[in-house]
Amino acid sequence: MTKKANFLKGFLKENPIFVFLLGMCPALAVTSTFETSLGMGLLVVFVLTMSNIVIASVKQWIPNDVRTPAYIVIIATFVTVVKMLTEAYAVDLFNALGVFLPLIVVNCLILGRAEAFASKNNVVDSAIDGLGMGLGFTFALVVIGIFREFLATGGIMFGVYLPVTENPITLFSLDMIINLFDSGFHITEYGLKVFSLPPGAFIALGIILAILQFKKSQKDKKAAVAKMEMIAEKKKIALEKKKLAAQSLAKAGVK
Amino acid sequence: MSFTLFATAIISAMLINNVILMQFLGVCPFLGVSKKSSSAIGMSAAVLFVMVIASAITYTLYDLVLYQYGIPYISTIAFILVIASLVQFVEMFIKKTSKSLYKSLGIYLPLITTNCAILGVSEGNITNIWTSTLPYWDGLLLAVTTAVGTGLGFGLIMFAFSSIRERLDASNVPSAWKGVPISLVVAGIMSLAFLGLAGII
Numbered sequence: 001m002t003k004k005a006n007f008l009k010g011f012l013k014e015n016p017i018f019v020f021l022l023g024m025c026p027a028l029a030v031t032s033t034f035e036t037s038l039g040m041g042l043l044v045v046f047v048l049t050m051s052n053i054v055i056a057s058v059k060q061w062i063p064n065d066v067r068t069p070a071y072i073v074i075i076a077t078f079v080t081v082v083k084m085l086t087e088a089y090a091v092d093l094f095n096a097l098g099v100f101l102p103l104i105v106v107n108c109l110i111l112g113r114a115e116a117f118a119s120k121n122n123v124v125d126s127a128i129d130g131l132g133m134g135l136g137f138t139f140a141l142v143v144i145g146i147f148r149e150f151l152a153t154g155g156i157m158f159g160v161y162l163p164v165t166e167n168p169i170t171l172f173s174l175d176m177i178i179n180l181f182d183s184g185f186h187i188t189e190y191g192l193k194v195f196s197l198p199p200g201a202f203i204a205l206g207i208i209l210a211i212l213q214f215k216k217s218q219k220d221k222k223a224a225v226a227k228m229e230m231i232a233e234k235k236k237i238a239l240e241k242k243k244l245a246a247q248s249l250a251k252a253g254v255k
Numbered sequence: 256m257s258f259t260l261f262a263t264a265i266i267s268a269m270l271i272n273n274v275i276l277m278q279f280l281g282v283c284p285f286l287g288v289s290k291k292s293s294s295a296i297g298m299s300a301a302v303l304f305v306m307v308i309a310s311a312i313t314y315t316l317y318d319l320v321l322y323q324y325g326i327p328y329i330s331t332i333a334f335i336l337v338i339a340s341l342v343q344f345v346e347m348f349i350k351k352t353s354k355s356l357y358k359s360l361g362i363y364l365p366l367i368t369t370n371c372a373i374l375g376v377s378e379g380n381i382t383n384i385w386t387s388t389l390p391y392w393d394g395l396l397l398a399v400t401t402a403v404g405t406g407l408g409f410g411l412i413m414f415a416f417s418s419i420r421e422r423l424d425a426s427n428v429p430s431a432w433k434g435v436p437i438s439l440v441v442a443g444i445m446s447l448a449f450l451g452l453a454g455i456i
Binding site: 021022024025028029068069072073076077079080083084098099102103105106107108111194197198199200201202203205206207209210211213214217 | 276277278279280281282283286328329330331332335336339340368369370371374375378379382430431432433434435436437438439440442443444446447450
């Protein structure tokens with residue numbers, strides 16, 4: 001596997017949430033807005049990359065029988081670092097994530113990557129794998145977050161939780177389009193509030209997974225049709241060859 | 256400490272703040288081990304068992320050790336280590352003492368270490384119940400009560416969901432929704448029903 005393929009595999013082909021259903025708890029719990037999903041994703045990228053690097057570099061000194069507790073302690077150390085940094089520099093995000101920040105420790109994705117990749121590969125590959133898988137996880141969280149926030153409020157806000165801008169800015173809102181025709185309209189009053197509540201999380205993720213499954217079944221169908229066509233064509237060619245052979249044989253017989 | 260306080264704690268942990276449908280803790284076993292109702296019951300019994308012991312130990316550890324010596328920030332590392340070794344210990348203990356219990360719970364125990372519900376309840380006990388002035392025994396009782404309620408709520412939802420899922424397998428679902436997507440929508444509708452319980456306390 002090349003380094004580029006190693007990095008890119010986490011986005012679609014081996015996406016932790018959409019394909020393997022790993023780390024579902026944060027995928028449901030912190031995705032009520034775009035920004036909390038982004039924040040959670042970035043924290044996971046940091047923890048996953050750092051723990052992959054450390055585990056790959058110390059793996060030869062860890063006895064095989066106690067490797068899981070050892071990995072968990074390494075991961076928990078980085079989670080504690082991240083927890084303290086978030087509390088110091090982004091306290092709004094810290095409060096919004098709540099108990100799910102320490103729960104990064106038991107995220108199956110991180111222990112899974114440590115077990116499946118970092119314990120078998122060298123440091124550079126493990127770092128690339130952690131970065132790619134983490135960004136794939138972030139990508140999935142952000143997709144769910146945008147979907148839910150858009151349905152719940154009709155727009156996407158930025159700057160509420162992350163300490164990047166002084167005041168929150170609206171990245172996109174349906175108000176911008178509607179106010180061209182009718183001023184004084186507020187889409188937030190008509191949003192589907194349920195999508196920012198727990199039931200909406202399950203339903204939104206269900207809809208996204210159904211769309212992906214539909215696309216995959218379409219692709220499979222297309223592939224099956226293409227295969228059938230190819231087989232039919234080959235049969236045709238074979239038949240023609242047979243005919244030609246029979247003709248030439250007949251000619252030879254006549255002569 | 257009155258009876259109503261404990262009743263409120265149990266009802267609130269079991270139904271109102273249901274661990275799966277409202278707090279999203281333990282969603283992995285919820286989707287993974289709920290294909291048959293027998294395995295769902297085994298899993299929830301194991302979770303209830305470990306959750307009660309783990310929250311008692313972690314509360315004690317936090318109150319009597321970590322807080323006393325001024326190192327509460329290390330709680331995540333300490334708790335996960337306690338839970339991992341506790342699960343291993345419980346597994347060995349059950350294996351030695353009761354063969355029949357080991358047969359029914361044994362295969363679910365190793366899965367529990369990475370079950371976020373256990374660590375989530377332990378951390379939640381610290382943030383919601385623990386204060387530096389609360390007497391140790393009162394806090395411990397409340398923490399254990401919350402753990403019992405949470406474990407029962409987990410079992411209730413696991414059992415209900417696995418029964419629904421057994422029926423779902425026999426029904427004619429559109430191919431795009433088959434498997435996990437329709438299960439998530441079913442969970443969403445169950446969650447919507449539990450949202451209605453929010454007003455009872």
